[in-house]
Amino acid sequence: MTRRISTDVAIIGGGLVGSSAALAIRKAGLDVVLIDKGFCGAQASGVNYGGVRRQGRSPEQLPLSQRAHRIWPRLRELVGIDGEYVRSGHLKLARTEKDFAKLEAYAETVEGFGIGLELIGGRALKARFPWLSAEAAGASLCADDGHANPRLVSPAFARAAERAGATVLEHTSVRDVFSTGNGFTVLAGDGIEIRSRMLINSAGAWSDRFATAFGEAVPLTRIYPSMVVTEPLPLRLPVSMGEQGGGFYGRQVARGNYVMGGGRGRALANPDFSRPAVSAASSVMQRAIALFPHLANAQVIRFWSGTESEMPDGNPVIGPSETTPGLFHAFGFCGAGFQIAPAVGEVICELVTRGQSTTPVDAFSIGRFREASAHTATSL
Template sequence: MTKTLEVVGTQDQLPDSTSVVIIGGGIVGVTAALALAERNIPVVLVEKGQIGCEQSSRNLGWIRKTSRHLHDVPLAVAADKLWAEMPDRIGRDVGYKQAGIMFLSKTDAQISMQEDWLKSVESLSLDSRMLNAQEVDNLAPGGEGDWLGGLYTPSDGYAEPSIAAPAIAKAAVEKGTVIIQNCALRTLTKTDGKISGVVTEKGEIRCNQVLLAGGAWSRRFLGNLGVSLPTLPLICSVLRTKPMDGPTNIAVGGPDFSFRKHKDGGFIITQRGKLDAPLVLDHLLIGYRYLEQLRTQYSFLQVKIGSPFFKDLGLSRKWGPKGPSPFEKVRVNDPAPNEYLNQQALNNLSNAWPAFKNAEIEESWAGLIDVTPDSNPVIDKIKSIPGLTVATAFSGHGFGTGPAAGQLAADLISNVEPIIDPSPYRFDRL
């Protein structure tokens, strides 16, 4: 994980009871906890490792509406407002900057795809617009990338993943949430078919409702309950440079690199054109569900078999309340970064903006992304288990929509008017 992740101090004593138990201390879990606590609903959040220690602190920090599916844009728009309000709401900085995001194109085909997306969202009155080559150079001067143009959304931006989830968690605690770290939740208990509590490695908690916001672990947890959530893993490698002058504060995505300014003065960089796809048992079980995506979207995947396959086989898929569960065996999903891809990204970026030729790498890391067959998350109640709500499987873009996704999950649990129409995220579509 990034070494800049802030540590949250929490209690170790497990309460006997609460109204809602949240599983997972990522951006969605802590935001849902905050929203519920603000409504004076008792909440206990349990995290098997450390707050924000997996993908919520390992992503690029982008907060974007650009290039999202049409039905996913309302959640991103709602998230924009919540990110902007977050510092005042919680009394802490989350590194939010509405600096804009610009996606670059070198070919007519890429330009055409961007224009098609822009037409698809005309009804939403976004501030997105196409750029010509001169406008690209004006917004990010000093480049030598020979771009035809790009797609730019000034109201997009970014925040700092290493401080956002911890800051929100601290605010949730101040408003009454109980957070227990290094505490894996093993299973649920039921009375008359409905959730009546949970069993953790440290004991039981009585409750009426549970929110599963477990990221890439959600498929395994639900599978133990007889519920099939189709997700497969991808790994994104990232690097951060030492402080340096760069071409722009706008977040920029090229075909084979992306970059954005970091709060410490360096840049967050990744190889946008390639992701690692480690084969695991689930590829054999549900891989056929992804054939269409592989044909149309995922030609940039680097598929390989290796140690992740055997590590995955070594983790239980069935266990009971006495455990131990796989979440106790692996506290933190911590894949090694692909340094070859990181160096490739830096080289590609340096060719486009020579200012990066002298960049020095401060650190690198990788994060595991859980992807659904349609690349959209699930935020819904599970009908077969009354009292269970899930907000998971964000397919690599959960940080940006995290505050709105957590709010939506809290709305569903509270049975109030939801922040946006939740139907695009229903579980039964999968």
């Protein structure tokens, strides 16, 4: 039995990018079908660290990041919940003078974007953040960055899209997808045939398959962040923390748990699934105790990991296909997609409805990998 659905836009992947695009496009008045092989927001979008941070992003990403920064405070109005979003500040530590010099250089590079970085030297740091015990050469504070709860935010966007009239198909794997000349056919789940004028590939770590289907192979690799969470503890950590070099990040959620990450997990035999690596978790925990001695008697209640995509240059792929009119890509966020995703959804909507984005995304064109993938193809 075949179920046929006709729509303006089909979206493969119900993560935060796909869901926010579905919501924006639906609000723009087009019909949308959002397809996910599992639950919406259950992969990288739902199990990431939850950092809502601009600090540390490449300059190319900052216009998009600034646009997202204006969306986050409006979550309740947009999707019905605040997602535990707080502008706690994001404090990035430098262990060494050399690392501090990198923070200083970064601050200078991104000065024009107005994200409001404040550099704090070692001695001042102790005075400002007396709870911080580890020796540090200095830090960079982005006071308006913060954090939110990914396992609530990402599914909420999908639900909001559904309430706005999008058709959301969960537990529906895409079996095949092809261009029909004036649109697309997506064969999904158990006999579902979706015909759409336009197609969005926002399938996260699974996006390379769909890009390849349209002749746009990309050098996407999978990464598995390694996360650790403690039992709930008295509230003490007022900021979201990071470190130059990325070995440790941590925040304390409203419930009191410390959510911390660093290092990588590893894939299981089925690479769609992963487990945190004990070695990575162990180094996160050691660093946590060095930074926060009050955690010395705390207990860890869970590790977790997720499946995320990474691109070789650290930037995502966002924008129109170069082979197939009507196809748009948005994937490869390299473990840092959570904050910018709501803006990416809006950009995709603009591309779909008006053919161009009001926020610059040229740097994220899939074409930048054309040579690389052609080279890979010939070397094979």
